[in-house]
Amino acid sequence: MERIEGDARAGFVPGEYEMPVEGERHPVERKSPALRDVQPHRDRNLTVDAARYTSREWAELEWQRLWPKVWLCAGRLSDIPRKGCWLQFEFGVESILVVRGEGDAVHALLNVCQHRGHQLVSGDFGEGPQFVCGYHSWRYGLDGRNRHVTDRRFFREEALCGKLDMPSLRCETWGGFVFVNFDNDAIPLSEYLGEIADVLADYRIEDMAVVNDVVVQLECNWKTVLDAFSEAYHVHVTHPELMEAIEDKYLQHDFYAHGHSRQWVPNGIPSARLGEARLTEPLKYLLAEAGLDPADFADRPGDVRPALREVKRRRDNPWGLDYSRFTDSQLTDSWAMNLFPNLQIIVQPEGVLFQRYIPDRNDPQKCRQHIMALAPRLGPGVRPPAYLGGSDVPDPDNRPERIRTSWDAPDLIDTIGLLLWQDVDTTRRCQRGMQSVGFDKVRFSEQETRNLHQFAEMDRYLFDEL
Ligand code: FES
Ligand SMILES: [Fe+2]
Numbered sequence: 001m002e003r004i005e006g007d008a009r010a011g012f013v014p015g016e017y018e019m020p021v022e023g024e025r026h027p028v029e030r031k032s033p034a035l036r037d038v039q040p041h042r043d044r045n046l047t048v049d050a051a052r053y054t055s056r057e058w059a060e061l062e063w064q065r066l067w068p069k070v071w072l073c074a075g076r077l078s079d080i081p082r083k084g085c086w087l088q089f090e091f092g093v094e095s096i097l098v099v100r101g102e103g104d105a106v107h108a109l110l111n112v113c114q115h116r117g118h119q120l121v122s123g124d125f126g127e128g129p130q131f132v133c134g135y136h137s138w139r140y141g142l143d144g145r146n147r148h149v150t151d152r153r154f155f156r157e158e159a160l161c162g163k164l165d166m167p168s169l170r171c172e173t174w175g176g177f178v179f180v181n182f183d184n185d186a187i188p189l190s191e192y193l194g195e196i197a198d199v200l201a202d203y204r205i206e207d208m209a210v211v212n213d214v215v216v217q218l219e220c221n222w223k224t225v226l227d228a229f230s231e232a233y234h235v236h237v238t239h240p241e242l243m244e245a246i247e248d249k250y251l252q253h254d255f256y257a258h259g260h261s262r263q264w265v266p267n268g269i270p271s272a273r274l275g276e277a278r279l280t281e282p283l284k285y286l287l288a289e290a291g292l293d294p295a296d297f298a299d300r301p302g303d304v305r306p307a308l309r310e311v312k313r314r315r316d317n318p319w320g321l322d323y324s325r326f327t328d329s330q331l332t333d334s335w336a337m338n339l340f341p342n343l344q345i346i347v348q349p350e351g352v353l354f355q356r357y358i359p360d361r362n363d364p365q366k367c368r369q370h371i372m373a374l375a376p377r378l379g380p381g382v383r384p385p386a387y388l389g390g391s392d393v394p395d396p397d398n399r400p401e402r403i404r405t406s407w408d409a410p411d412l413i414d415t416i417g418l419l420l421w422q423d424v425d426t427t428r429r430c431q432r433g434m435q436s437v438g439f440d441k442v443r444f445s446e447q448e449t450r451n452l453h454q455f456a457e458m459d460r461y462l463f464d465e466l
Contacts, residue, residue: 004236004273005273009250012250013446014251014253014445014446014447014449015034015035015253015255015446015447015449016031016034017250017251017252017253018031018252019031019250019251019252019264019266019329021327021328021329022328023328026327027198028198028199028202028327028330029264029327029329030254031252031254032253032254032255032256032262033255034255035253035255035449035452035453035456038255038256038257038453039255039452039453039456039457041456041459042449042452042453042456043452044455044456044459045444045451045452045455045456045459046443046444046452047441047442047443047444048441048442048444048455049440049441050434050435050439050440050441050442052223053220053221053223053224053364053365053431053434053442054221054364054365054431054434054435055364056364058364059221059359059364061462062359062458062462063092063359063361065461065462065464066341066458066461066462067091067092067182067359068182068183069181069182069183069186069461070181070186070340070341070461071172071179071180071181071186071189071192071193072089072091072179072180072181072342073177073178073179073339073343073356074087074089074096074098074108074171074177074178074179074180075087075089075098075177075178076176076177076178076210076372077106077173077176077177077178077206078176078209078210078399079125079210079399080098080099080100080106080125080178081100082100082127083100083101083102083104083142084099084100084127084128084129084142085099085100085125085126085127086098086099086100086121086125086126086127086128087124087125088111088121088122088123088124088125088126089180090358091358092359092361093361094110095110095111095112095119096108096109096110096111096169096180097109097110097111097120097121097131097166098171098178098180099142099143099144100142101141101142101143102142102143105143106171106173106178107142107143107144107168107171108168108169108170108171108178108180109140109143109144109166109167109168109169110166110167110168110169111166112166112167113133113135113138113140113166114138114146114163114164114165114166115133115135115136115138115149116135116136118133118134118135120132120133120134120140120166124402129142130142130147131166136150137150138150140165140166143168144165144166144167144168145165145166146164146165146166149164169181169182170182170183170184170186172188172189172190173189174189174190174193174197175197175200175205175206176205176206176207176208176374177205192258193258193260193339194256194257194258194260195256195257196256196260196262196337196339199262199335199337200335200337200347202325202326202330203347203349203352204376205345205347205352205374207376208351208352208374208375208376209374209375209376209377209394209396209397209399210372210373210374210399210400211351211373211374211375211384211388211394211395211396211400212371212372212373212388212394212400213371213372213373213399213400213401213402213403214370214371214372214402214403214404214405214415214416215368215369215370215371215402215403215404215405216368216369216371216405216406216407216412216416216424217366217368217404217405217406217407218366218367218368218369218407218424218427218428219365219366219407219428219431220365220366220367220427220428220430220431221359221364221365221366221367221431222342222357222358222359222367223357223454224427224430224431224434225357225367225369225423225424225427226338226342226344226357226454227442227448227451227454228423228426228427228430229336229338229344229355229423230261230263230338230344230448230450230451230454231263231447231448231450231451232248232249232251232263232265232447233248233445233447233448234426235248235271236248236271236273238422238423238426239419239422241282242419243270243271243273243274244270244271244274244280244281244282244283245267245268245270245280245282245283245286246265246266246267246268246269246271246334247265247266247269247270247271247272248265248271248273249271249272249273249447250266250272251263251264251265251266252264253449253450255449255450255453258340258457259338259340259341259453259454259456259457259458260337260338260339260340261337261338261450261453261454262335262336262337262338263335263336263450264329264333264335265333265334265335265336266305266329266332266333267286267305267332267333267334267348268283268286268304268305268308268332269283269301269302269304269305270283270301277301277302278301279294279297279298279299279301279304280301283297283301283304286304286308287304287307287308289318290307290308290311290312290317290318291311291318292307292308292311305332308331308332309328309331309332312331312349313331317379318379318382319349319350319378319379319382320377320378320379320380320382321349321350321376321378321379323349326349330348330349331349333348334346334347334348334385335347335348338450338453338454340454340457341454341457341458342356342357342358342359343355343356344356348385349376350375350376350378350382350384350385351373351374351375351376351384351385351388352373352374352375352388353371353372353373353388354370354371354372354373354374355369355370355371355372356369356370357369357370358370365431365435369424371416371420373388373394375388375394375396376396377396378394381393386417386419388417403415407424407425407428412424
């Protein structure tokens, strides 16, 4: 295993490493301050009690103090393209409808009739001029206002006291996503996202289309799976084949305000853990995809990334994209972004992998992993990056149906791709182990500083330190 430990570059501190760039450093490539400057209590969670992943008491604390306070991604604006379209976001006991109303207004409404509590609609998506209750036909407008009480004259005035409208939530948009917040006093979404919105602006995620949409029922706490996607320390064991295509050790970690973070992962270069770089099969694939002859790079694997960038800079590049607004590093590398508390997006110009983890209201050892792949309009026949899952050339004009599946579905590898399957498999085993009497605490290394950032930020909510 010594080879896996790789070389030890002098002075390398994982969370403080600054990715080298050629030429001038662009503001989006800026290394953030060290975690200790963003989270003064960063060391408080160097070990984390296993109960935080397994116990109902800890989950209840999250339900009371975390989830009612944070901005939650509810869905994609493109899924409510016209007036009258709605999408349903189920979270805890709540069903939230995100509705396109008059004049393009977007409303977030609780899906509950004010007569006797019947849910007004069911399903992931729908469309209609109003909401009509399926119990006694009360009617509500697209903005949630009560429009009709059936046989109103038979209600005594006192019975119709208070508001008869569907309750609404704070609702704001960014990157083509709709976010909701149960807290009326929450800071605006733009302030909550802060610097991360600027860092991601050039990807124009708002213009990307959903090309894959899968919900996986997992047998683990939502933080168990979030943890796995917050670090690259596990890559050499969980995804050994990935080491042939990406760097997994010398990574830039950036820590932003409000718990968000970035892991900058160079692509098109074998892991430093593998020793001297060679032209691996994935690198040959990338070259061929760019219309280059891998044989020309047999003895100079270090030239693969510059060559890929050069091809992308051409107006007639095979991806059919205009790369002019991107930095050199953005052309080849991926940025794995954590948007606190439960959303992760991995961005490249050719596509975005979206993952959000929805806790289970009744069982802290279950959650739903919602995976979406988003892609810009690529050239004919071009596939987005393999890590997005899905094997077909996507059709941005034809939104795929949402697939619902489970960690134990026999065809899960085909549905979500090998890479994500490997993580699902790991997190299940991890959750099992965490329940053991032989395990009392998780230990985070300096390669898992984004996990430390997550826990430090959660503590601010759970222990009233905001
Ligand atoms: S519960 Fe909706 S009209 Fe009666
Ligand atoms: Fe992984």
